[in-house]
Amino acid sequence: MTAPLDTLLPIETPEGVDVALRPAGPVPRGVALGIDTMLQTALSAVFVPLLVLGEGGAGLMLVGFFLVQWFMPVAFEVLWEGQTPGKKAVGLRVVTEDGRPLGLGASAIRNLLRVADLLPGGYALGLVSMTLDTSFRRIGDLAAGTLVVHTAGEGAGGRLPEATPTPPPPGLRADEQRVLVDLARRSTHLGEARCAELARTLDPLVSDGQAVDIARVRGWARWLVGAG
C-alpha cells in the first residue's frame, strides 16, 4: 500500500495482505461518549427504587452504581465486539492494534484510565494525547494497546453527491483515486468558489485541455466507487 494521505492505518494480517483500519477522531468519539454517559445515568437510576428496601437496599444500590460506573462500558466492549451503545450508534468500534476484538483486560484498562484522560478537567490530557498520536489514541488506549476505529463502510465521510458516472482519466493511482472521491464527498459541504478552486488543481490530470470542474470530479467519483 502506498503511504496513506489520510489517517488510514495499515495492519498486516496473517493472510499476507494489508488491511486498513480507520481510526476515529475526538468528535465522533465525544458523541459516543455523550450517549454512553446518558445511558449510564439512566441505568444507575434503575437502582434507585432499591432505596425502599431500607439500608440494605441502599447498599445494593451503591453496588449497582459502582458496577455501572466502572464496568458498563467494559461489559459492552467485551461482549459486543468492541461496541458500547454509543459507539454502535455513531459507528465506532474498539479493536486491538492488530484489528482484533479486545479482551477483558484491555477493555478494563482503557476504561479505568479514562480517569487520567479526564485530568485536569474537560478531557484535557486525553485530547492532548489524541492530538499527538497519529491514530487518535488517548492515554487509556495507549496503555491498553487499543484503537477506536470507524466500523465498516462508514466513516469515509458521508455520501457521494448524485452525478452521472463518467470514466476518470486513465492510470490514476489508488491514493489519487481516493483524493478524487474524498473531494467529491466534501464538495457538498464546501462553497462553490472553493470547489472550483480545488477542482482546478486537478487540471494536470486531464489531457483534453478542458478545465476540471466539480461536476466532472463528482462524475469520476461515482465511476470509481461504482454504482450503489
Next chain:
Amino acid sequence: MKAQRFEASRGPDWDALESDLNDSGGSAGFPARLRRVARDLALARHRAYGVGLVDRLNDLSLRAHARLHVRPPGRLADAADELLLRFPSAVRREWALVLLAAALFWGPMWIVAAAVERSPDLALSIVDPDTLGMFEEMYDPETIATLHDRGFGGDLGMFGYYIWNNVGIAFRCFASGAAFAAPAAVIVVWNGLYMGAIEGHLAQAGMADQLGTFTASHGAFELSGIVLAAAAGLRLGVTLAAPGRRSRATALREAAARVRPMLWGAAVLLTMAAGIEAFWSSSPWIPPAAKHAMGAACWLLMAVWLVDGSRRAR
C-alpha cells in the same frame, strides 16, 4: 482484467464471506475464503480497480480477520493464575514503588496522628468539625453497644458503601497515576493525612481502643489494597514520564500489562475488606480479642499469598 469482470467472477465468493460474517456460526470454508478475499484485495489494490471495490474488500477482510482471530473467552483458571501467581510476582517486581506508595500513605498518617494528639486543633485544618463529630459519635462506646440494632440490612448497606467508595478510590488512584504519577501520590497522601487526623483526634479523646478494635480486622486488606493500587498507578506515571529507550506508547502498554494483576489484586483485597468491615468488624458481640486475632490472621494470609505466590511464579 476489467473491474466488472473481476467483480463478476469473484463476487459470489465475497457474498458468501459476507453471509458467513452475518451468520454468527460461520462455515467450514471460512478461513480459506478469507484467504481468497484477502488475495482479491491485494489484486484490486494493485490493479487500482477503484476505491469502492477496494473499500468493500478491505472492510470484508477486516471483519473476517477479526472474526477468525477472535480471542478465546477467559477461563476461570486464568483468573486464578492472575490472582495467585501474577499478582504476587507483580508486587515483587514493583517492590520499590510499593514501598514508596506505602511510605506516602503511612508516613503522613503517623506524623499527623502524632501531631494531632499533641495539639488537637490541628485536626480541624484537615477534617471539618462536623465529620470529626460524626467519627467521635461512631466510636463512642455507647454507640458501639447499640450497633447490634443495625442488623443485616444495615450491614449490607455499609458493604455497598465500602465497595462504591473504597474500590472507587483504588480505581481512581490507579488510573490517575497514569497522568504522570503526581495525582495518584496526592490521593494517597491525602487519604493518609485524613485518616491520621481522625486517628489522632480519637486517640486524644480516649477512644483509641474502640478505633483499634474496629479497624484491626479489615485494615490489612483495605490499606494494602489502596497502597497496591497506588503503586500500580505510580508505575504507569513513572513509565510515561521516563519511558527509557522505547516509545512512550510501547513503554506504557508494557507497564500496564505488567501491573494489571496488581489492580485486580487490589480490587479483590478491597472487596474482601468491605465484607469484613461491614459484617464482622462492626459486630458488637464479637469480642475485641477475636477481632485482633482476625486482623493478625489477615496480615499473615496476605504475607503468605504474596511471598509464596511470587516464589511459585518463578
